[in-house]
Amino acid sequence: MHSDTLTEYVLVNYRWVFVVFFLLPCTVLGKIWAVFEKKSWSRRRRSTGLDHEKKVEDIQCEVRHKNFHAPGRVMCTARPSWKSMTIAEMTYKKRMFNINVHLDEMISIDSHNRKVRVEPSITVGQLIPILIQSGWTVPVALELEDLTIGGLVMGIGLESSSFKFGLFHKTCTRYELVTADGDLITCSESENSDVFRCIPFSYGTLGFLTAIDIRIIPAKKYVRLQYRPIRSLEKIQSSLIAETLDVENNDFIELLMFGKNEGVLMTGQMTDGDQNTKNVNKIGRFYKPWFFKHVESLLLSQKHTEEYIPLKDYYFRHNNSLFWEVQDIIPFGNHPLFRYLLGWIMPAKVALLKLTQTDTIKQLYDKHHFIDDFILPISNLKESVEKFHEHLNIYPIWVCPTVLNPGNGLVHSHAPVDKMYIDIGLYGEPKVSNFNSSIVKNLELFVLKLKGFKMMYIGTYLNEYEFKKMFNHYLYQSIRIQLNCIHNFPEVYDKVNKKVRR
Numbered sequence: 001m002h003s004d005t006l007t008e009y010v011l012v013n014y015r016w017v018f019v020v021f022f023l024l025p026c027t028v029l030g031k032i033w034a035v036f037e038k039k040s041w042s043r044r045r046r047s048t049g050l051d052h053e054k055k056v057e058d059i060q061c062e063v064r065h066k067n068f069h070a071p072g073r074v075m076c077t078a079r080p081s082w083k084s085m086t087i088a089e090m091t092y093k094k095r096m097f098n099i100n101v102h103l104d105e106m107i108s109i110d111s112h113n114r115k116v117r118v119e120p121s122i123t124v125g126q127l128i129p130i131l132i133q134s135g136w137t138v139p140v141a142l143e144l145e146d147l148t149i150g151g152l153v154m155g156i157g158l159e160s161s162s163f164k165f166g167l168f169h170k171t172c173t174r175y176e177l178v179t180a181d182g183d184l185i186t187c188s189e190s191e192n193s194d195v196f197r198c199i200p201f202s203y204g205t206l207g208f209l210t211a212i213d214i215r216i217i218p219a220k221k222y223v224r225l226q227y228r229p230i231r232s233l234e235k236i237q238s239s240l241i242a243e244t245l246d247v248e249n250n251d252f253i254e255l256l257m258f259g260k261n262e263g264v265l266m267t268g269q270m271t272d273g274d275q276n277t278k279n280v281n282k283i284g285r286f287y288k289p290w291f292f293k294h295v296e297s298l299l300l301s302q303k304h305t306e307e308y309i310p311l312k313d314y315y316f317r318h319n320n321s322l323f324w325e326v327q328d329i330i331p332f333g334n335h336p337l338f339r340y341l342l343g344w345i346m347p348a349k350v351a352l353l354k355l356t357q358t359d360t361i362k363q364l365y366d367k368h369h370f371i372d373d374f375i376l377p378i379s380n381l382k383e384s385v386e387k388f389h390e391h392l393n394i395y396p397i398w399v400c401p402t403v404l405n406p407g408n409g410l411v412h413s414h415a416p417v418d419k420m421y422i423d424i425g426l427y428g429e430p431k432v433s434n435f436n437s438s439i440v441k442n443l444e445l446f447v448l449k450l451k452g453f454k455m456m457y458i459g460t461y462l463n464e465y466e467f468k469k470m471f472n473h474y475l476y477q478s479i480r481i482q483l484n485c486i487h488n489f490p491e492v493y494d495k496v497n498k499k500v501r502r
Ligand SMILES: Cc1cc2nc3c(=O)[nH]c(=O)nc-3n(C[C@H](O)[C@H](O)[C@H](O)COP(=O)(O)OP(=O)(O)OC[C@H]3O[C@@H](n4cnc5c(N)ncnc54)[C@H](O)[C@@H]3O)c2cc1C
Pocket: 008, 009, 011, 012, 013, 014, 015, 327, 328, 329, 361, 364, 365, 368, 369, 428, 429
């Protein structure tokens, strides 16, 4: 066998050896280190009085220093590419001026005004458990623990409650920002409102976020989840639309499709249950099957089922298997023996997987793998699934309804009223013979034609003109001038096109 082919073969078939025997133990050490670091950090903080304001002043100093010594050089955060929740490498970071924006604390919870103030690098996995312990939660709680609040505001965040609350940033009420000149400004619906509307999806091109206020709502103990297997695409579309209209009775809606004409529609309500509550399924326990496998088993048995899932377990239901991505790396990861023996250290940290993937693995993913999300009007579900089936044939498909509101920021409904969209997430190996980048571009144009949007964490093949047709740049451009960004921050397109996000 040729040595390249042999390397490829070993990388594809035996990556699990490295992951199980090296990355998983490293993940555990990382978790222990994080606890230790947090403790010593809070001790240090108490003794030096270092707080949020001081950290923000440091960022302001760094920006002013850059303006003095390297005027005209555009800036980005110094967060290394391997830490970001995307498989893409952000090559732009190498040529831009990196500013250290590592702020990862929770600042305060204000139960009276129902809001929590956080720093941008705090992860969902750090924030949500603290909130739940205090009896609160965020309206849109993301499913992957390592996503950061800043990244979700600057990119796009959505979850199964988005049909009710919209995209993640719709639950944010105030941003604190260090501008290109090193000034500190705040914005909300009532103060610098145009800046406030343009920040979401701006990918850090209007300034550095230093604090975010997020609305909080009371947390309950469980999500009562109904699973409804459906075996017709028409029926899936009509049932999904009907459920999104029932805002009174539904708090969560999600659909997993396991084939072109079959899927499981899940609807849920947050509840405290009562003493008669039965059928509690603690899906977050380490020995439990991967969530999508559990759902698939209900499709196979054609059972309409209802379960009570602890709130935190529900939120992070796709974390253990990284949706269904872990099965490609550890093919036996859902085997009961593996779960009982090693499930407690799963999943391997995404950042570590990314940091340790070799060029060959990355190239294999580029050639044989697809990870992307498209946001389309809900009425186009059937047409879109058919299109993705023809050109990708990847299953399961994640479908998550989300309401978009009208507005003049970068992402908004194309109608003058609130409009229901769906996120279609495709992650896996395309089962078509001719998969290549021109198919991806073709799909992006399909989405553009339907007046939909693409999530940009993976990058885009659209050219600048097409990109600007997809995302409304009108207000954004004037805010860039107002905040003196033109020579200090790149444009969004310069951070998300495939040449710099590979
Ligand atoms: C980076 C990586 C990604 C993987 N992705 C998947 C996956 O998406 N689905 C899955 O079932 N298993 C995946 N695996 C593991 C699994 O072992 C291979 O997909 C499986 O061995 C392919 O077997 P085959 O005989 O059908 O492929 P073959 O048709 O023999 O594959 C031919 C060659 O294609 C490449 N290849 C095939 N599938 C993938 C792939 N998905 N990603 C990258 N290269 C690939 C390899 O170079 C392989 O030697 C992956 C493993 C790694 C390390």
